[in-house]
Amino acid sequence: MDASVKCLVNSISRFIHLVLCQTIKPVPIQKHYRIVADLLKLLKPVLDEVVDYKMHSDEIIYKECEELDMAINEAREFIENWSPKMSKIITALKSESLLMKIRSSSLKICYILCRLLQSSSSNSNLTGIQEIQCLKHEKITEKIEEAIRSQRNNVFPCTKDLMKITELLGLTSQELLKESIAVEKERMNAEVSEIKGELDQINQIVDLVSHIRDCMVKTGRFEATTGIAIPPYFCCPLSSELMLDPVIVASGQTYERSSIQKWLDHGLTICPKTHQMLMHTNLIPNYTVKAMVASWCEENNVKLPFNSDHTTVVSVPSLPDHVSSQVLVRTDSFKCSVYSSNSTSRSSLEVGNGFDKQKRGVSPILCGEKSNGCYSREKCHISPEHSYNHSRSESTSSAPFSIDSVPPALIEVSGKPSKPEIVNELSGEITSECYATPPNKESGISPWLSVKQLHISKTKAEVVGNEHLNNLYKESSSLNSVSEELATASHAKRLVEDLRSNSKEVQTTAAEELRRLAKHNVENRIVIGQSGAITPLLSLLYSETNLTQEHAVTALLNLSINEDNKVMIAEAGAIEPLIHVLKTGNDGAKENSAAALFSLSVLEEYKARIGRSGAVKALVNLLGSGTLRGKKDAATALFNLSIFHENKARIVQAGAVKYLVELMDPDTGMIDKAVALLANLSTIGEGRLAIVRGGGIPLLVEIVESGSQRGKENAASILLQLCLHSPKFCTLILQEGAVPPLVGLSQSGTPRAKEKAQQLLSHFRNQRGGATGKGKS
Template structure:
C-alpha cells in the first residue's frame, strides 16, 4: 500500500512538472506547425500518433501538444459542418412536475392554513427538477457530435474524469474502476494483461474536454458514482434474465429472484429498465391477470422487483402508463404473501409521486384493497398501505373515492387504537374537505379522540392536524359544540394550543374558540 501511494504521488508530480515544462516551452517557441489535412480519417490517425507520443514519451516537444490541439480544432469544424443543430429535449415529465409545483406554490402563497405536507411535496419536486436539469445538460452533450477521443470506450459517453490505464489507454475513471473492482485484469481495448491497477489522471485530455465544452456552452454531467454506472455486460445480463421469464417455471423463479436482488442492490439495473420498451412486458409475463398468486413465491419476487424499479424517477411514468402494471399491483395488494401485499402497496405509494399517476391508480380501484390492508392490521404492511392512501388522497378525486370505500371508519379506528397516529391524522385532515367525511367523523366519535390528542400528545404536527379537523367539524356540526365547550371549561385545551401551538394550530384553535364564544347562547338551547 505504501509503494502504491508513493507511485501515485510520483506520477502526479511528473504530470504536474510536464504541464509546467509545456508552458515554459510555449513561451520560448515561436514556430507554429501548419499541416493542411483535408481528410478526417487522416487527421484522426495523426491525432492518435500525437496523443500516444504525449502519453509514452517524457521528453516530447511542446509542438506536439499544439498540433494535437490544432487537429482537434479542424476536426471540430468538420463535425460542425456535418452535424445538425442540437435538438431541444422535451420532457413531458418535467412539464408535469412544473405544473404540480405551480399548484403547490400557489397553495402556500394563498392559503394561510396550508398543510406542512404541501411544503414537503414542493421540496421533493424541486429536487427532482434539479436532477432533470442535470440530465438535460447531459442530453445536450449526447446530441452534439463529440470528438471520438473524448468518449470513454466502455460507457460510450464523454469522459468526466479521464484516466490512463497501465496499457496507455484512456478511460473514464468510474467505468474502468468498476471493471478493476470486479477482478478484470485485461485492457478492454487492447486485451493486454495489465501490469498494475494504478490509474493516472489524464490532465491533457481533461483540459481538452473542458475547453471543448466551454466553447459550446455545454455543462459536463456530474461525476458518476459506481451505483450510476451500467455497462454493456449489465444490459446483456438483464436481457438474459428477462428471456428466462418466458421459459420454464424453474427458470422464471430463478430469474425473478435474481432480478429482485439486482434491482435492490444495484440502482444501475433500475435505470436500465427505462431504456427498453420490452423490459416491462417481459418482466410481467409470468403473472397472468387474475391468477397472479398461482405461484406465491414467484409473485412476491416480481412484485418486489416492480417496487424496487418504481423508486427510479424515470420509471414512474413508464410503469404507471403500462396498462398491466397498476392492475397487477392492485390485485397483489388483495392477495399473495403479506410481503407481496406490502410491497405492492409500497410500489403504489412510490408511483403516486406524480399527480397523473395518482389519478391512474385511483381509477384502477386501488383504494379499496389498500384500506382493507390497513384494516387487517399487519404491522409492516399497515404503514405502506397508510402512506399510499395518504399520497393518493392529495388528489381531490381520490378523496371522494376513499370516503366512499370506508376510509374514515378504518382510519379513525386505528387512531383511537394509537396505531400509526402521525400518518393517519394527516390523511384524516385531508379528508375533511369532503362533507360526507366530516359527518362520518362526528358520528364515529372523533371529537373526544381529537381533543385527547391535542391535550396529551407531544407531537406539534399531530396537535395541528387535530385542531384543523376539529375546526371543520365545529363549522359543520353544531351538535358537537357542547362537548368541545365542556372540555375547554375543564382543561382549557384549546386556549393552551392557541397560545403555544404552531402558527396553523393557533389559527385553528382560535377559530374554534371564536365559534364557541359566539354561539354560547345557542348551545344552551341544544
C-alpha cells in the same frame, strides 16, 4: 327522612348490580369494590326495614344517609369511568379512599340504627349490623402510603415495600412502562388544573414510580431462557428490560427504543429519568451500549434477536440474501431527512384540502424495497413544512407530507465511517446511494452525551464493544462489492428472457435476481428498465406462486425509483396487476404493492386513474387487516390519493375512517399518519360524518392534549372542520372538554396549530355570543 333513605337504597342497588356485572376490572379495583358491595349487601336489608316500618329518626341519620349516597355515587362513577390506561397506583389510592369513606358512613348509620332497632323484633337485622361492624379488609395501599411518607422525609423507600407494591399491583416491566406514562400524564393534567394539593400528591407518585423502576433494575432482572442475571447498566431505566436497541434522547440518557418511543408517542416531552424538558425528540442510536449488550449476550449464550422492528446492527453473513449487505439501520420515528444529488425538485403542489395552502416542492423519487424494515431511496429533498409524516414512502411524492428534519446519524466504528445510508422507517431496503450526516463525525457519539458519559465511554468494555462493531464493519465491507454488482445489458436481457420461461423456478430466480440488482444501483435500474423487463414483471404479478409474485412486485418497486421507469411502469398498465397483488399476495407482496401504488400516484394524472380503478378499496382493506407495515404503506398511498379531491369520497365510502379512528390509539404507532389522512377526509361532508359516527371526537381531543406537534396540528384542523360545518358536532366537541387543551395549544403549538386552536376558540365564543343574543331577543 324516608326520601333520603329510599334514594340511598336505590343507589346501593345500582352499585351492587354494577359491581356484579364487572368482569374485566383488574385488582385492586375489583377487590375494593367487591368489599364495598359485600358491606352494602349487609346494610341494605336494615335500610329496607327503616323504610317499611317508617321508623322515626333524627337529623343526624338524615345527613349520614345523604353523605353515604354521595360516596356510593362517586364510587359508581369512578368504576364507570375507569380505563386500563389509568395509573394503577392512583386508582388504588382513590378506590381505597372511597372504600374507607363508604365504610365510615355505613358504620355511623349502623350505630344510629342499632339504637332504633333495639326495640324492634328484627334480630336478623341487628345481626347484619354487627357483621358490618366486624367487617375487615386488608389495606393494599398501606405500602404505597408508607413509601410516599418516606419520600416526604427525604428517605429512599424500603426496597421490600417497593417490591411488595409491584407484586400487589402486578407491575411487570411492560405494566411499569404503562404506569410511568399514566402518572406522567396525570401530572401534566394536574399542572393544568393548578390544584396544588393534587399536584403535590401526583409529584410524589411520579417519584415513587421512578423509585420502583430503579429498584427493579438494581435488584436484578433475569434473562428468560437462561436465568442469568442481567447487569443493571444494560437495563432500560424506563421499562427495566434488557436494551437490545439502545437510543440516546436529548437529555443524554439512554433508553430502549421501543420503550422511549411509546413514551414520546403519548405526547410526553420530558426525560423520564431526569425530568428535563427534551429540546427535540430525535432518537440517536447508542452503538457503544449496543455493542456491549451484544458482547454480553454472546458471552452468556443469550440469543440476541436481530429481526426486531427497530434499529438493528447486523453482520452480513447472518442476513437473508434479499437484505442489504451493509450494516442496516432502521428507526421507528416518522421523522426523516432525505436528500437528492441526482434529482431536481419536480413539482410545486398547492394543496386545497382545508388546511392552509402551502407551496411544496418535493422530488418524486421512489425509495426501494422492503428489507429489515427499511427502504431504499435515491436522495431527495422534502420540505419540513409538510403536514404528513410517512417514513417509508418508496416514492417521495409531491404530497404534503410532514417529514421533519432530524440530525441523521452515521455509524462509525473506531473512527471509520460506515457506508453512507439514509435512516428511515418504512419497509424497504437501504441502498448504497443513500446517506445521512453524522451528529458527531469525530466519535460517532451523540453530541448530547454528558461529560460523565463520555468518560465512561472510554472504559475497557467500550473498547471490546468497538472491536466487535469493527468486525461487523469489516465483514460487511468485504461483501459490499458483491452487493453492488453492475448489470450489463446482455445479462439483463437474459434475465428478461428467463422471466418469459415456461419454468416457474426459472421465472422466480430471474425475478429475484432483477429485484437484487435494482435494489442497490442507479445504473442497474436504467439498464434493466431499457432491457424490457417491466412488461414481463407485470405479467408475473398474476403468478400463482407467492414468492414469484413478491419478487416481481418488489423488483418493480425498486425499478420505479428511476423516473423514466416509473412512467414506463405506469403506461404499461401496472395499476390492475398491483391491485391483484393487494388482494391475493402474501404480506410482503401486499406491502410493496401498496408502496408501488403510492409511487405511481406521484404522477399527477395517475392519482385520478388509481382512484377510479378500484385500488382504494383494496388499500382500505390492507389498512384494516394488514400487518403494521402494510397498514403504514396503505395509509401513505391513501393520503397521496386523497390530495385529488374526487378520491376523498371513495376513501370514505370504502370504510377507511373506521380503521383510521382505531389507528389513533397510541399503541398502534400510527397516530400522526391516521390524523393526517383524516384531516384531508374532513374537508368533505361524508368524511366529517364518518369521523363523528366512528367515535373520533374523544380521540382527536386527546391528541390535541397529548399528541405530537404535528398530530396536534392536524387534530385541531379536523375539529375546526367539524365545528364550522355543524353546531351539533361543535357541542359534542365542547362536551369532550376540548377547551383547556385548545387553550394550551393556542399558546405553545406550532404556528399553524396555534392558528387553528385560536380559530376554534373564537368560534366557540361566537357561538356562545349568538346564543346569548337569541336569548335576550
